[in-house]
Amino acid sequence: MFIPIHDDNPLKVISFQRVTVGLIIANVLTFLWQTSLAPGEMIAADQAFGVVPAALVGGLPDFGAFPEELALLTYMFLHADVWHLAGNMLFLWVLGDNVEDDLGHLRYLAFYLLCGVAAALLFSVLKPDSTVPLIGASGATSGLVAAYLMLHPRVRMWAVFVMRIPLYVPAWGVLGGWVAFQVVMVVADPGSPTAWWGHIGGFLAGLVLTPLLKRPGVPLFGRAPIRRMQDPAPR
Template identity: 90%
Template sequence: MFIPIHDDNPLKVISFQRVTVALIVTNVLVFLWQTSLAPGEIIAADQAFGVVPAALLGGLPDFGAFPEELALITYMFLHADVWHLGGNMLFLWVLGDNVEDDLGHMRYLVFYLLCGIAGALLFAVLKPDSTIPLIGASAATSGLVAAYLMLHPRVKMWAVLVLRVPLYIPAWAVLGGWMAFQVVMVVADPGSPTAWWGHIGGFLAGVVLTPFLKRAGVPLFGGSNESAAK
């Protein structure tokens, strides 16, 4: 699987990716709070603030007093461990600044949250009896993968293949390869604790939302002026 680590794609409209940075800081602060909890409290927090498909779809009562509908947002800011957090924040850092530049600050935030919600809903619909809380920003960052693919497919980026091989290749190869891996894993490892369907749901939401939320002057697929050597 490809993991993007840096892209050659400077900001064009905004001076600073403040929403992306705020999201990263919020995720890190929430994770630090999680690490301060006792093991039983961590489980309770995941059940309360994560998305439990059986509770969301009415099969079970909510865990605690926190509404399951609000958990569609809060679940994105919880992570299972530092690797889970680090992977999602890397995608957010590398891809988020340019998507924020292309959409504008507020539409970018709406886009990010809607992709996360869509991923959770698709996962819940396909796993309606699951009582295991869904947590993590993966669905939201999968939406960023879709947006970047649709807006900057030819931009070159550094990536690592299977965590070992560094490559400098176009974004379409890195992010397209990453998405293909998600589809393969849905078929090959349906019992995995990783919510592959959540990733796919976030990606599909990104495909649908990007043309409507991008700035009017931003071309799809990089336009004619975006060079692969950029």
């Protein structure tokens, strides 16, 4: 599996990726709150603020007073452990700034949250009997993978292959490899605790939403550069 760690893709419109940084801070602060809880309280928090498919679509009563519909938003800020958090935040950091640049701050935030919601919904529909809470930002960051593939496929990036081999290759190779891995795992490991279908749901949402939410003039598939806001107008 490929894990992106750095891209050669400077910002073109915005001066700072404040939504991306804000999301990372929110995820980290939520994780610190989780780690402050006793083990039993952590389980209760996951059940309350995570998405329980059996409660959302399977007809099972909610585990707590917090509505499952709101859990579609809160679940993506919870993480199982520090590695779960670190992996998702790495994807968010490497890919999110350029997607935020191409969509604009508010539309980017809406894009991120909608991809996370779509991920949870698809997973829940396909696993309606599951009582295990779905948590993590993977569905939302999977939408970023789709957006980056559609907007910057030829940008070169550093990535790590199978956790140990560094490579400097185009984004389509890194992120396309990631997509292929998700599809393989859905077939090969359907009983895994990893929500592979959630990843695919977030990715599919990203494919649909990117053309709708990108800034006017931002080309798909990196076909042509867009003019920077600070560039002088052509004479």
